[in-house]
Amino acid sequence: LPLLLNAEGLKSLLKHAQENNELVVSQKYTEQSKQKELDSANSNYYPTVDAGIFYQRDDDASPFRPGTTYGASVKVGFDIYDGGKKSYTSKQKNSEHTSAMFSYSDTKKSIALAITQDFYNIKSLEASLEAREESSKALKAQLERMLKFYDLKLATNDDIDRLQSAYDSNVFAIDSLKFEILSLKSALELKVGRNIDSLDDSKFKKTLSQQSDELDSIQALRANKTALTNLSETVDSFYYPNIRIEDTYSLYGYQDEPSIGGTPIEQLDNQNTIMATLNMRLIDFGVIGEQKAAIALQADALNEQIKYKSKEQKMQLSLATRRIETVNLNIKSSQSALKSATSALETITKKYNAGIIDNVVYLDALSSHTQAKAFNEKSINDLEIAYAMYYYYNSKNIEEFIK
Incomplete structure (x- = not known):
């Protein structure tokens, strides 16, 4: 009962992973970093304002210059024309940010699919474990019963050895399954970012009428390609002239001012300087050309x-639909096999207890029933995984399709 009350739902695990999985958080920081780069690129359109102060002392000052000069200045600069550098840089950073957003989304969806696969694979292993434990109880009961017959000289060593061997093999299988569950559960906890006690019976909506969208991973690649196109234009802009205008206003102060005949020589108290510059790359011996070729x-x-990736998505979508059809047939087959194995085991157990058949037939029937039960549960869980993969390759958020 406590395990049922504390059972984790798939939707809650996916929600927690999207906020706490380190790979997802890393992509989130990358996306935020690209947003800051875009903001920085857009800020380049504004004028620049620089301020400075200076202090100058000459040990051997000329007779007509003060020995100490100090001052402050403010410079405002603006690029009138830069050949498109700022524009293409802004477009490049915008595309890089778009790519980062798609990568962030793709990471969340990929982690969600991996968690879903682990979730249902664990449930399949748990079903196999439960079947094995039921089989172990039956084998132990029959072994104890046969030991009593042996004491009464109604059973042989061979009868005991066969049951003991089957029981020991089953114990080993149980231990192996427990280790597999532990390993897979540890991997699931790593992806989710917290400890997990038990899993509930989460199910997906069963619908195949989804419109396919391009995977986020492909859209991230497209955005990166667009970013490279804009980077190429930025590099090409170095061949165009750069026209910049700057206005500098300076204030000056002096000590040890020179004088002639006791009359101080007048010095500048302030100065406003306007400067326009034009720069243009004339020769670079193919540097820009090689950079453009590398970017191309x-x-x-x-x-x-x-x-x-586009071909792969198309292929996976086709396989996803086919996988669902195959698993549905598998479920029907496994249910029939389980029904048959259950009926056969009941009949053979009665005959075995009555001494009509030997333990070889009984052990075979018990093994078939154990396998049929585990296989049926696995088929049901495989169907959930199949639908999760179908939604994933349609580029959907799979948590939205959990009932």
Whole structure:
């Protein structure tokens, strides 16, 4: 009862993972970092304002200059034309931020799918464990019964050895299953970011009428390719002239002012300077050209990845639908097999207890029933995984489809 009350639902696990999984949090910080870079690029459109102070002392000052000069200045600068550097840089950072957002979303969806697979695989293993434990109880009861017969000289060593061997093998299988559950549960806890006691019977909505969207991972690649295109334009802008205007206002103060005949020589108290500059790259011996070629190759590499990922998504969507159909058939088959194995075990157990058949037939029937029961539960859980993969490859948030 406590395990049932504390059972974890898949939806709550996915929600917790999206807020606490380290890989998801890392992508979130990356997205926020790209947003700051975009904000910085957009701020480049505004004028710059610089302020400074200075202090100058000459040990051997000229007769007409003061020995000590100090002052402060304020400079306002603005790029009138930069060949498009700021514009393309802003577009590049915007595309990089878009890519980071898609990568963040893709990481959340990928982690959600991995958690879902672990969730239902654990439930399948737990079903196998339960079947094995039931089988172990039956084997132990039959072994104890056979030992009593042996004491009465109604059973042979061979009868005892067969049951003991089957029981010991089952104990080993149980221990192996417990280790598999522990390993998978540890991996699930790592992805979720917290300890997990037990799992509930979460189910997905069963619908195949979803409109397919492009995977976030592919959209992230497309955004990165766009960023490279804008980076190429930024590099190309270095061939264009850069026109900048600056206005500097300065204040001056003096000590040890020079004088002629007792009359101080007048010095500047303030000065306003306006300067316009034009810079243009004339020769760089192919530096810019090589940079553009390198960027173009990077864009080509991304384009090939996009082609591959698009084909892969199309393939996985086709397989996802086919997988659901196959698992549904598997469930029908496993239910029939379980029904048959249950009926056969009941009949054979009665005959075995009556001494009509030997323990070989009984052990075979018990083994078939154990496998059928575990396989049926696994088929049911495989269907949930199949639908989760279908929603994932349609680029949906799978937690929205949990009942």
